[in-house]
Amino acid sequence: MRHRNIIAAVVLLVIALGYGALTTQLPIRSLPDTPGPPFFPWVNTAILLALSISLLVQGLRGTATEDSGQTITPSDRGQRRLAVWALVAFVAYLVVLPGLGFLLATTPFFAVLMVLFGEKRRLWVAIGSIAVTTFLYLLFRHGFSVFLPRGILPDLVSGIFA
Amino acid sequence: MSPEVLIGLTQSTGLLVLLSTGIGVTIGLIVGMIPGLTISTGIIVLLPVTFVLPADISIALLLGLYVGGMTGGSFSAVLLNIPGTPSASATAMDGYPMAARGEAGRALGIAITASFIGGMVSFLFLFSIAPLLANVALEFRTEDMFAVVFFGLTIICSFAAKSLIKGLLSAAIGLAIVTIGQDPVMGTQRFTFGQVNLMAGVHFLTAMIGLFAIPQLVANLTDGTGSASRVQTRLTSVLPKLSDLKAIRRSVSIGSLTGAFLGILPGAGGPIAAFISYEYARKASKRPDEFGTGVVEGVAAPESANNAVTGGALIPMMTLGIPGDPVTAILIGALIIHGLAPGPLMFLERADFAYGLIFSFLWANIFNFIIALAALRLLVKILATPRALLMPTVAVLCVIGSFALRNNFFDVYVMLLFGLIGLAMRWLDMPVVPLLLALVLGSQLEENLRVALTSSQGDISIFFTSPISLGFLILSLLSIVWSLRSARRANRVTSPPHKETPP
Amino acid sequence: MSILRHTLTGAIALGVVAATTPALAFPDKPIEFVIPFGAGGGADIEGRLLAKEMSKVLGVPVTPVNRTGGGGAVAYTHTKNAKPDGHTVVWNSTSVLTSTNLGNTDFLYDALDHVGRVEFQPQPFAVRADAPWKDFGEFVTACKAAPGTLKVANAGTGSSTHTAAVMLMNAVGCKVIHLPKGIKGRNKSVLNGEANAMIAPLTGAVNLTKAGKLRLLVMPTDTRSSIFPDVPTAKELGYNVSLDLFRGLSVPPNTPNEIKKILADAMAKAANSEAFLDLAKKKGFTVAPLGHEAFSKLLAEENVKVRAIFASAGLLPTK
Secondary structure, X not given: OHHHHHHHHHHHHHHHHHHHHHHHOOOOOOOOOOOOOOHHHHHHHHHHHHHHHHHHHHHHHOOOOOOOOOOOOOOOHHHHHHHHHHHHHHHHHHHHHHHHOHHHHHHHHHXXXXXXXXXXXXXXXXXXXXXXXXXXXXXXXXXXXXXXXXXXXXXXXXOOOO | OOHHXXXXXXXXXXXXXXXXXXXXXXXXXXXXXXXXXXXXXXXXXXXHHHHHXXXXXXXXXXXXXXXXXXXXXXXXXXXXXXXXXXXXXHHHHHHHXXXXXXXHHHHHHHHHHHHHHHHHHHHHHHHHHXXXXXXXXXXXXXXXXXXXXXXXXXXXXXXXXXXXXXXXXXXXXXXXXXXXXXXXXXXOEEOOOOOHHHHOOOOHHHHHHXXXXXXXXXXXXXXXXXXHHHOOOOOOOOOOOHHHHHHOHHHHHHHHHHHHHHHHOOOXXXXXXXXXXXXXXXXXXXXXXXXXXXOHHHHHHHHHHHHHHHHHHHHHHHHHOOOOOHHHHXXXXXXXXXXXXXXXXXXXXXXXHHHHHHHXXXXXXXXXXXXXXXXXXXXXXXXXXXXXXXXXXXXXXXXXXXXXXXXXXXXXXXXXXXXXXXXXXXXXXXXXXXXHHHHHHHHHHHHHHHHHHHHOOOOOOXXXXXXXXXXXXXXXXXXXXXXXXXXXXXXXXXXXXXXXXXX | OHHHHHHHHHHHHHXXXXXXXXXXXXXXXXXXXXXXXXXXXXXXXXXXXXXXXXXHHXXXXXXXXXXXXXXXXXXXXXXXXXXXXXXXXXXXXXXXXXXXXXXXXXXXHHHOEEEEEEEEEOOOEEEEOOOOOOOHHHHHHHHHHOOOOOEEEEOOOOOHHXXXXXXXXXXXXXXXXXXXXXXXXXXXXXXXXXXXXXXXXXXXXXXXXXXXXXXXEEEOOOXXXXXOOOOOEOOOOOOOOOOOEEEEEEEOOOOOHHHHHHHHHHHHHHHOOHHHHHHHHHHOOEEEXXXXXXXXXXXXXXXXXXXXXXXXXXXXOOO
């Protein structure tokens, strides 16, 4: 936990300095006796700097009082790999979603997650991913008028989901 | 009763409103029960639906879920020794030993009954205190509102973290994120880099979906537990016996009052209330040594407390617009989407709606009692639902929810970014609740600070000359001192587990 | 990111527009009716009713969407960037002049096409009913006796109520503290005594005035209000200033004239519908539709006025 605190403190310190640098760019208004738009960001910069320096000091001196017993980080390498794959799948899904449309993008993403969550039966993965994706699409598009990206599928199979 | 109260009562008993209360309760019981799905997750899943439904129906749905979730958490705590929500952690201490003795039905019956009583006590709190407090809050000036919001944020930090610095840092990051977009006084663009998508700022609901759901999904992937094979679905008689009811009188009273009171304080929430009242009930009991071996009082105290928290938490939400936990934060979001900003003016301008909300909370508790008792045997079967189907669905609903909020795909990326921030914060053991509530309260904090300083022409003493403002600032200071002191107490026997996914 | 977003909107639009015939078939799908202010406020209530009535005239849903922020800047920016096919209209107000001149947008009001005006309302100067000032003259005397101490609440710095307050106080020649209390906080601050007075749109003060909680001292407008005929105009008191709050419709730039004409006709019909006139009577605004040209002329005049007031208060952007 000590190392993590030091890393975090340094990262936050950089963020605070960057935030402060951006704050200097904010427009200033010449209203008399009134805190302008940059006022609150300056307060934030000061707070962030003070707190991250305290965290750094705590980390360096090793006085952080909390025990690190409760960290949720997966100890098992294999399980950590699962999580990384899931996040990679998530990012890939979001990249292709607007272009491919909800149905075409979500079905494989759903299937990948099912496999990562331990489903081994291929038929179940296929049925589950197609059924749930289609259900969600129809529910939100037609039930709740949430205009999920349609993508290219409706042009291929026009009429079914229009 | 004033006419508004009656109108509110009538509105809350509309067929659709009652129906959605029932649906909300049922969904709440289910998400509360399933380990890995918290009340927050359940509400995130329902979010896109509430954008399109009318305000009263959405609120009824969400309140039902809030109440049901608190009770549902006890089912898996008793049956699996895995609390379905963090708020039910204390319930497992006596609930599971009872189930192990073959008294699962008895334990669940007590849990449901205690939940009901706790909920009803907190309803009385809400019904009697909220309108009075709203009246008082009408007199609050700008500097007073600044102090109230400031107090809300500091007490959240002092409750949420073992390390106060990390709690405060979490809130400070939230306050910095809030400044993206347009400033609340003049509308000047800040930190938008000319991006249209950033002009409206980061919506706290988008951030919340990412902060809570994504780390939860990752944790579910990596913990490997939750195979539901050990579920004991054969239950003995669920209806509590008269002798049991007599035995839990005292612990339920303690739990209900502790819960309702702690619910009012922002940030305390279900898990802390449950543990504190468990401890109080043990001390007040005639047989404290038997706590932990499976006594009904040990189930009743935390279960009445975590349900009593719900009504308490609605009080600052409705009267001051200050949420105490993620659920009330979402309720505020849902109200704002429907043009009903919670705060003292709600009782003045839309008293009918305010009372409607309060009565919907009453029905939610009654429905929760009936549905939980009647459908218990059916509900616990859901514990066997494969997670391989459930978790991907939650992931996809996160995407739909963050998209539907503003019909803007940019928000989906923001949601994922907050998911990564949430993961980093978990890795650091930094609480995410202060960040979230800073996102909710940040612009109010800034607006009131700036307007108060405008009013005093830059004189900072305005915050110390108003007694209300001064009082809340002193309370803020006390909460920080309290937090530092309790952190020093090396051996905190009764301290609840670190609150990463409340309630 | 914005490319992705455009791809997405394009994808949605593609699907919906697929059935469109090339001839002018406007409107052929739901119209997004952008409201720049929050649900429940005056702009929202009036806008929603107009949208409903326009929907009856046009035969397609006219869907109100609140896009709040920046005193209207978010809504105007959204509309400016929308497709100029008439399916996005914004329920404008004086804020189309104030938020743009304040620098909250990178364009001025003339970056949008304007369909016309629907209504306008005066912005009265109000005090609490038990305030010591019986008329505006007494307030001015008190103000001049202690300059820079009395507090006048408005809906936000650079809002049309703030603009009106600055204008009025310039004309009077007295310094006050302007409190940007927001639309909700403004009435509350006058009632609980935090502010000594406020400027509010008439619709925002009408109920409390009728209930005897507020007293209106003056209205910076051209003619007396029919609801409160006892309240003098600023001109009658010798201050030659006026700034009304107007509302109307704007569309994205380069919207075809035929479409603007269809919208303007529907707007005028909706404005003169029974339901809308009833609301006007109840709330105190004046329904007075103006076409594209007359409205553009009005906008140009008011814009000069707003800029001059902003310059005097140091509200124009410095960079």
